[in-house]
Amino acid sequence: MTEYTSLYIDKESHKFSAAHFTIFSATERERLHGHNYSVSASFLAPMGDNGFSADYNVYKNRLAQLCDELDEYMLLAADSPYQQVEEDGDFYRVHFNGEQMLFLRSDTLLLPLRNATVEEFAGYLLQKLVALSAGEGLRQIELFVASGPGQKAGAVWRSK
Numbered sequence: 001m002t003e004y005t006s007l008y009i010d011k012e013s014h015k016f017s018a019a020h021f022t023i024f025s026a027t028e029r030e031r032l033h034g035h036n037y038s039v040s041a042s043f044l045a046p047m048g049d050n051g052f053s054a055d056y057n058v059y060k061n062r063l064a065q066l067c068d069e070l071d072e073y074m075l076l077a078a079d080s081p082y083q084q085v086e087e088d089g090d091f092y093r094v095h096f097n098g099e100q101m102l103f104l105r106s107d108t109l110l111l112p113l114r115n116a117t118v119e120e121f122a123g124y125l126l127q128k129l130v131a132l133s134a135g136e137g138l139r140q141i142e143l144f145v146a147s148g149p150g151q152k153a154g155a156v157w158r159s160k
């Protein structure tokens with residue numbers, strides 16, 4: 001039977017600062033604001049004969065890379081059922097409940113998400129982490145995104 005060990009990466013440096021607003025319904029959304037988001041993850045990896053499972057520095061570097069990709073952007077959900085986003089020259093024009101908002105495209109990431117929430121960010125980053133970690137024998141990865149101390153959401157991937 002394969003022995004598995006869990007590795008936890010929860011570093012203060014794994015964070016990104018971003019602007020967003022959560023959409024609650026067709027008519028309710030938050031005002032634009034920002035967070036210092038933190039990203040952490042756990043990995044279920046096969047234990048090797050010499051008491052070593054997998055180099056956690058590899059996963060630290062991947063998490064840092066994923067955080068960098070989102071750092072200092074306005075994060076917009078492309079797949080919201082309640083808002084429409086169109087390109088308008090240098091801007092994204094966002095339509096929500098009769099309002100229009102303009103965001104500089106160079107400052108904005110239009111992400112394939114239904115909402116700009118910690119649960120959607122966690123799923124998005126997890127997908128990327130799984131792709132980067134393919135073929136490494138991992139059994140499970142759980143990734144968490146926190147919008148502040150004590151409030152976070154996670155997404156889980158399990159190997160088939």
Ligand SMILES: Nc1nc2c(c(=O)[nH]1)N=C([C@H](O)[C@H](O)COP(=O)(O)OP(=O)(O)OP(=O)(O)O)CN2
Pocket residue numbers: 021022030035116117118119147148151
């Ligand atoms: N399920 C979710 N609920 C909420 C999310 C989310 O991403 N997923 N996000 C928000 C807000 O955007 C915000 O991130 C949290 O707001 P709030 O907790 O009110 O404010 P603070 O982060 O400043 O926390 P304090 O406890 O007030 O310090 C809301 N819900």
